[in-house]
Amino acid sequence: MLRFTEMFNGAGFAVDVYGARKYSTPFQEIMLLETEAFGKILVLDGAVQTTDRDEFVYHEMIVHVPLLTLGRKPEKILVIGGGDGGTVREVLKHDPERVDMVEIDREVVELCKREFPEISSGLSDERVSIYYEDGREFVRDKENEYDAIIVDCSDPTGPSAVLFSKDFYEDVKRALKEDGVFVTQSESPFAQRKEFLMIVSNLTKVFSTVRPYLVFIPSYPSGMWSFTFASNGKDPLTVSPEELSERIKDVVRRTSSKFKYYNLEIHYGAFAIPNFIIDEFKK
């Protein structure tokens, strides 16, 4: 039995593998692992991105927290990255008029359409346009256009580095409508502390409301992952439980789907941040 191990500074996630395929693209190295424990696993440049078993955590939590905070039917949503399609699948549950997805690496999308048919199922929806471009460039000339912008990308090393800069966030702010919401994956506060703090700090320079939140993703470094919500006013914590409960019911009723991770208590509870992380902000 082969074993794949993803180590961060001497510790990490290990999984037994019974099949592995490798591909090189102009942007990155792709590995597709087959495992008993987590089903198929997509690995980019050595880092686990998506697994059959726990992808629902990442994709539900990056989408439903900001879109249920938005609190109205979105017209236009932008997803930057998200090549496996899981984020678009969840975004579609909010009945948008249109979704733009900007993914730099066409080969990731093609592979995921073949290998992760359930996760990528939304990519063929007629409301979805996929642009194989640099997400950084794509937002540069947009203004007041999107209800929500979601950055679902890899670590701030490699091709995604530019998606965490203050300059990029200024473009994002301009591309958002006045009451729009933004969310980005923001690394592990435990395993990638410096990167997490850099992201939150850059967002704070641009947006008036910035709120990191935490989720359990067993296949990611340390299992403690974060997303950071940002906006110019909308706040996930000031939506009342009664109102949020109605919004959740609407989505569940309309889509006949059930959330596997997200719920009312998780919406608020995910924003509880342990002291060792809060203390870092005070330094």
Next chain:
Amino acid sequence: MLRFTEMFNGAGFAVDVYGARKYSTPFQEIMLLETEAFGKILVLDGAVQTTDRDEFVYHEMIVHVPLLTLGRKPEKILVIGGGDGGTVREVLKHDPERVDMVEIDREVVELCKREFPEISSGLSDERVSIYYEDGREFVRDKENEYDAIIVDCSDPTGPSAVLFSKDFYEDVKRALKEDGVFVTQSESPFAQRKEFLMIVSNLTKVFSTVRPYLVFIPSYPSGMWSFTFASNGKDPLTVSPEELSERIKDVVRRTSSKFKYYNLEIHYGAFAIPNFIIDEFKK
């Protein structure tokens, strides 16, 4: 470089090791690992128990949630297991008159006193009595004696199996004072789903209030760990934030210590349980 890997059904935690010592006791195999990533690591029967780097999560969360729910100065507290001393260290912050610790394996305690001096620092406190006995037997003849009972033990395989049975919980209930509080470590709902559900189910047969809660422990299977609170009335979720905030301030003021994980938001937020776990309770 050596690498230690703890696998659960084909996936798990890996850490690079630069030193390792092994001991056999009449009860279990002990391994003491030295690592850059997590400092010293105590391993019992192949399972990580305690690491220098993330022990604070386990020990703060198993202690402060129930004892700040109790809401009064405790006279007598019972810790079952807890050989590394971390639970007793946190318990002492609540100014109890007396702490009984019942640990079956004297050699674990002796080793931790030598190798984890900070974690085990409370074990020499004059209010603490250590009994090297079977915890299951110890509680059998106790009645209306403890303000809090805390089970800080290894997996429900090996020597700790009896500490998760309905019969044991009935003895615990008898050993508790009327308004006493109980907490047990209750495994990973992700990696040890069956064991987690068995524990919660057994507690529900005995106590009127049973509340599992979740914490991030990077060195444990899947990184998603649980504790379960139980009582005959006291409820961590019905303490008001104002009252809880005062209780926290009292502990911090009196002990001049700071919590590294636990805080007001974490107290409530830890009880937010993802749907995939809630759904299991409905089956």
